[in-house]
Amino acid sequence: METTENSNVHIDLSQKKTTRRQFLKNSCSGITVASTVAAGFPYIATSHAASDLPIRIGVVGCGGRGTGAVLDALQAATEVIYPMDTYHTEDAAEGARAAARGVQIVALADVFQDRLERCRQQLQKVGMPVSKDRCFIGFYAYEKVMNLPDVNYVILATPPNFRPAHLRAAVEAGKHAFVEKPVAVDATGVRSVIESGEIARKKSLAIGAGTMRRRENGSCETTRHVQEGMIGDIIACEAIWSGGELWSVKRQPSWTDMEDQLRNWLYYTWLSGDFIVEQFVHNLDVINWVLGEHPVKAFAMGGRQVRTDSRFGNIYDHFSVEYQYASGVRCFAMDRQTKGCANRVEEVFLGTKGMARFGLFRGWGINLKSGKQWRFSGPRNNPYHQEHQDLINSIRSGRPINEARQLAESTLTAIMGREATYSGQSIEWEDAMNSTQNLRPPTYEFGPLPVREVPMPGKYKFS
Numbered sequence: 344m345e346t347t348e349n350s351n352v353h354i355d356l357s358q359k360k361t362t363r364r365q366f367l368k369n370s371c372s373g374i375t376v377a378s379t380v381a382a383g384f385p386y387i388a389t390s391h392a393a394s395d396l397p398i399r400i401g402v403v404g405c406g407g408r409g410t411g412a413v414l415d416a417l418q419a420a421t422e423v424i425y426p427m428d429t430y431h432t433e434d435a436a437e438g439a440r441a442a443a444r445g446v447q448i449v450a451l452a453d454v455f456q457d458r459l460e461r462c463r464q465q466l467q468k469v470g471m472p473v474s475k476d477r478c479f480i481g482f483y484a485y486e487k488v489m490n491l492p493d494v495n496y497v498i499l500a501t502p503p504n505f506r507p508a509h510l511r512a513a514v515e516a517g518k519h520a521f522v523e524k525p526v527a528v529d530a531t532g533v534r535s536v537i538e539s540g541e542i543a544r545k546k547s548l549a550i551g552a553g554t555m556r557r558r559e560n561g562s563c564e565t566t567r568h569v570q571e572g573m574i575g576d577i578i579a580c581e582a583i584w585s586g587g588e589l590w591s592v593k594r595q596p597s598w599t600d601m602e603d604q605l606r607n608w609l610y611y612t613w614l615s616g617d618f619i620v621e622q623f624v625h626n627l628d629v630i631n632w633v634l635g636e637h638p639v640k641a642f643a644m645g646g647r648q649v650r651t652d653s654r655f656g657n658i659y660d661h662f663s664v665e666y667q668y669a670s671g672v673r674c675f676a677m678d679r680q681t682k683g684c685a686n687r688v689e690e691v692f693l694g695t696k697g698m699a700r701f702g703l704f705r706g707w708g709i710n711l712k713s714g715k716q717w718r719f720s721g722p723r724n725n726p727y728h729q730e731h732q733d734l735i736n737s738i739r740s741g742r743p744i745n746e747a748r749q750l751a752e753s754t755l756t757a758i759m760g761r762e763a764t765y766s767g768q769s770i771e772w773e774d775a776m777n778s779t780q781n782l783r784p785p786t787y788e789f790g791p792l793p794v795r796e797v798p799m800p801g802k803y804k805f806s
Contacts, residue, residue, distance in 0.1 A: 396739045401450035401488035401518075402498045403509055405462035408523055409500030411727070412553070413448055413462070416498065416521070417469060419731035420446035438471030446735065450477040450491055452484035454501075454605060482787040485509050489516040496738070499523060500553075502608040503616055504783065507532035507539070510550070510747075514543045519738050521731065523553035525624045525754040526747075528616035530778035533755045540747025549743030551734035552750040554628045558726035558733065561707040561719040565699055566633050568717065573709055574694030577634065581675045581691045582626035587682040589618075591654055600792035601784075610656030612761075612795065613782040617658040619645075619764070620757040623678040627760075628753035629690045629701060630666070630674050637752045638666035638674070639772045643763035647797055649681050657797045664760040676760065767800030780806055 398420075402413050420441040441447070448471050453459040459480065463473055479487040485501075488494060489512045499509045500523045507527050513520045520543075527533045543550050556562050569577070591610065594603045608614040615621040631637050645662035647655075660681055666674040690701040697711035707719040737744040759775040784792060 395445055398446045398496050398735055398738070399449045399493050400447065400496045400498060401452070401491060401494040402448065402462065402500070403452045403485040403488055404499065404501035404505075404523075405451055405453040405459045406500070409453075409498060410462040410465055412498050412500050412521065412523065412731075414465065414469065415727045416731040416735075417441045417446065417448070417471060418725075419728040419735065420444045435468065435470045437469040438466070441471065447471065448473055450479070450488045450494055452479040452488045454480070454482055454484070456480050485512060489513060489518060495519060496521070496735075502605070502614040503621060504528050504532075504614045507535040510536060510539045511542075514539050514546065514548055514550075517546060517548065519549040519734070519743065521551045521553070521734055522747075522750065524628070524750060525616055525620050525757060526552070526750045527754050528613065528620060528758070529780045529782045530755065530758065530776055531781040533751045533758070533776070536747055536751040536754075540745055540751070543743075543747065544745050547741075547743055548745075549734055549738050550745050550747045551730055551737075552746040553730065554625060554746075554750060554753060555726040555730055556625050556629050556701075556703075557632060558724070558729040560721060560724045562629065562701055564719050564721075565701055565707040565709065568709060569633055569692060569694075569699050570635070573696070573717070574692060574699050574711070575696030577670075577672050577692050577694050579673050579675070579693045580630055580634070581677075582623070582630050583677050583687050583689055584623050584626055585677065585679045585684065585687045587684070587686065588650065588680055594654075599789045600794075601789045604656070604792060604794075607654070607656065610654070610658050612656075612658055613784065615658070616754075616758060617761050618680055619659075619662045619664075619678050619761050620754065622680075623662070623676070623760075624753055624757045626678075626688075626690055627666075627676065627756045628749075630676075631749070631753050631756060633690075633692060634668060634670065634672060636668055636670060637756055637772065638759070639669050640667040640769055641665070641759045641763040641775075642667075642769045643760055644767070644800070645678075645764040646800075653794075657795050659764065659797075662760060662764050664763060666756070666760070762805045765798035765800065765803045766805040767803075768805060770805060774805075778806060 400416060402409055417437055421437055448466055451459050451462060451473055459478055463478060466473055488497060496519045497513050498521045499506055501509060503525050506522060510520055510522055526536045540550055589609055592606045604611045604614060609621060641664055643662060643664035645659050647659045650660040662678040664676045666676060688703040689705065692699040697709060699709045701707055709717040734744055755775055759770050759772065762775065763770040
């Protein structure tokens with residue numbers, strides 16, 4: 344699981360200075376359909392790509408998200424327009440239709456046999472069987488997938504701690520990659536991902552990100568209006584994810600510490616990055632996308648007030664972060680996972696002419712001070728499908744998407760908020776990017792693995 348540095352690739356980790364006008368121009372000037380969508384603008388998917396290059400997929404991480412992602416990829420290959428109500432069908436002919444369009448699932452890898460088998464059974468139901476000799480188990484099973492010469496597209500959906508090493512292995516093996524969010528749990532991993540993105544660029548390999556909000560046609564259209572100046576100059580913004588508790592799995596007597604933590608990976612910072620990183624990265628990615636920049640400083644508070652049982656590992660249950668951007672915009676970000684409370688998931692941008700609202704469940708709209716309103720009223724696409732179709736089309740067109748840096752920067756935005764909360768100190772972007780923090784355990788093997796203490800602000804030290 345070691346992530347190695349590549350001394351032959353020079354990476355500039357500093358923020359590229361781009362004016363708002365330049366950013367908008369760059370976002371609007373995509374020369375292909377795929378690159379236009381990568382910039383965050385909608386299009387209607389075509390029924391054919393620029394070439395008939397076969398897409399042969401290997402899946403690394405066969406849990407719920409990995410299984411969902413591979414089914415999304417199959418549906419992306421069989422449909423033209425994807426409404427939100429066509430999510431994960433079990434059509435037995437689906438696999439045959441995908442294969443007819445050159446997309447096949449050919450290998451699976453996971454640490455756990457039972458999770459791999461559930462994924463394999465789901466693929467069998469949709470007519471895409473994977474032979475047992477192409478199913479690999481263990482911490483290093485991903486290496487066997489990367490070594491298969493016919494695999495040219497990998498889905499990386501393990502817990503976030505593993506993704507930097509898996510992405511590095513993919514690009515070094517010459518594979519295109521779809522990487523789930525977030526892409527790391529610490530700055531060491533973030534830097535590795537940025538470097539992997541540069542290696543991929545030199546090799547003309549595609550890297551697609553699981554930040555699906557950039558693939559929602561409602562979000563894309565609203566972003567276009569905001570970036571074109573409909574609400575004027577942005578003054579401030581807010582990002583909110585207030586939801587309930589998520590799943591947990593009861594520990595079994597036969598499980599070691601490592602197995603228990605892997606099966607409940609959400610609740611351990613070394614695996615998930617805490618939920619501000621694992622979940623809230625979606626909201627923060629929208630903020631960075633619309634503003635066209637990453638924050639320069641974070642000041643925060645939060646804690647572990649309600650979700651205190653040991654089965655919830657060592658993560659917090661609420662965060663509140665003020666992010667400052669170089670443009671002068673401040674973002675007020677609140678994230679909570681507590682049952683029995685009011686739920687709300689949205690981003691709001693306040694401008695000199697009005698306000699724009701991005702609602703994951705409530706839709707998208709703009710209210711102007713003049714009294715005029717705009718609402719996104721078109722049918723919603725399925726962004727989980729769209730992200731795979733865009734990635735496949737970019738590969739086949741010879742203009743590969745590379746979203747490694749934007750995903751890495753959104754991940755670091757969340758990490759910076761976490762570290763500001765844990766420590767109780769203001770954290771600046773350059774300090775976060777250059778942090779030596781590395782949350783990996785000493786070894787990847789089943790056995791004892793003590794849980795790190797819950798961080799206490801004022802005592803915990805950011806490094």
